[in-house]
Amino acid sequence: MQTKTTPGAMLKAMREKPPLVQCITNYVAMNIAANVLLASGASPAMVHAAEEAGEFAGIASALTINIGTLSTQWIDGMQAAAKAAKSAGKPWVLDPVAHYATAFRRNAVAELLALRPTIIRGNASEIIALAGGESRGQGVDSRDPVEQAEGSARWLAERQRAVVAVTGAVDFVTDGERAVRIEGGSTLMPQVTALGCSLTCLVGAFAATAPEDIFGATVAALATFAIAGEEAALGAAGPGSFSWRFLDALAALDAETLDARARISAA
Ligand SMILES: Nc1ncnc2c1ncn2[C@@H]1O[C@H](COP(=O)(O)OP(=O)(O)OP(=O)(O)O)[C@@H](O)[C@H]1O
Ligand SMILES: Cc1ncsc1CCO
Numbered sequence: 001m002q003t004k005t006t007p008g009a010m011l012k013a014m015r016e017k018p019p020l021v022q023c024i025t026n027y028v029a030m031n032i033a034a035n036v037l038l039a040s041g042a043s044p045a046m047v048h049a050a051e052e053a054g055e056f057a058g059i060a061s062a063l064t065i066n067i068g069t070l071s072t073q074w075i076d077g078m079q080a081a082a083k084a085a086k087s088a089g090k091p092w093v094l095d096p097v098a099h100y101a102t103a104f105r106r107n108a109v110a111e112l113l114a115l116r117p118t119i120i121r122g123n124a125s126e127i128i129a130l131a132g133g134e135s136r137g138q139g140v141d142s143r144d145p146v147e148q149a150e151g152s153a154r155w156l157a158e159r160q161r162a163v164v165a166v167t168g169a170v171d172f173v174t175d176g177e178r179a180v181r182i183e184g185g186s187t188l189m190p191q192v193t194a195l196g197c198s199l200t201c202l203v204g205a206f207a208a209t210a211p212e213d214i215f216g217a218t219v220a221a222l223a224t225f226a227i228a229g230e231e232a233a234l235g236a237a238g239p240g241s242f243s244w245r246f247l248d249a250l251a252a253l254d255a256e257t258l259d260a261r262a263r264i265s266a267a
């Protein structure tokens with residue numbers, strides 16, 4: 001494993017001092033993402049209005065921006081918050097939901113990329129398209145395998161000087177130099193809407209806890225999802241029971257179990 005400190009140590013540190021995370025996410029994700037952060041041990045705040053998003057970014061320890069249900073007013077709030085986070089030296093995470101779908105989304109994401117996100121987290125179709133590749137994506141769900149997106153992720157990480165996380169059956173994280181794969185999770189996870197959006201918010205929480213190790217923090221968030229997802233799937237009858245079991249599994253996951261079970265390998 002290449003991280004400075006272990007995922008478990010980061011999870012423990014997060015719970016000892018719950019970071020305030022400003023999540024500008026979408027209408028679909030707001031509730032589950034806030035619950036995912038609470039269950040994991042962080043403090044979420046869904047603050048997106050242009051009138052206050054920039055000011056709030058000065059208070060929060062990290063910011064996450066997701067373009068899932070975009071509108072012009074929201075873009076103003078996103079840009080104000082990203083600028084404020086950047087100038088305060090706080091990490092911010094971009095989730096470019098279905099950015100390839102419309103010109104409105106493409107333009108919004110291009111402007112957000114220019115504000116230099118610390119971390120970019122997307123599914124394989126989103127990351128391939130972000131690097132200018134041939135993505136099969138149409139809506140918000142991925143139609144490409146993660147392996148197909150690994151080269152795109154490396155390119156994007158170098159070009160943006162950001163950590164890039166691609167999620168799917170086996171997750172991939174790179175900062176352009178280092179890269180790892182993270183195994184785990186469950187096939188039920190893409191059957192529950194907005195778990196990826198929620199993960200983006202959790203990446204923000206770990207980045208707030210370990211701003212000195214953004215790569216390690218990203219890996220820790222993804223490993224937390226991977227192990228909690230496996231645990232939740234054990235007793236789940238389908239996506240409905242998986243969803244609540246997943247929140248319980250996040251809350252029950254301890255540092256030692258996470259470190260013992262996380263399957264992270266150099267790529
Ligand atoms: N086939 C799979 N097997 C195991 N885990 C998976 C699988 N597909 C997705 N996951 C896990 O689900 C979580 C969400 O990733 P996903 O790639 O589905 O995000 P997403 O497409 O952005 O989701 P959404 O847009 O609905 O929020 C990650 O933790 C990922 O590892
Ligand atoms: C279903 C859906 N539509 C816009 S955002 C979202 C949540 C998953 O990305």
Ligand SMILES: [Mg+2]
Pocket residue numbers: 097122123140196197
């Ligand atoms: Mg998504």
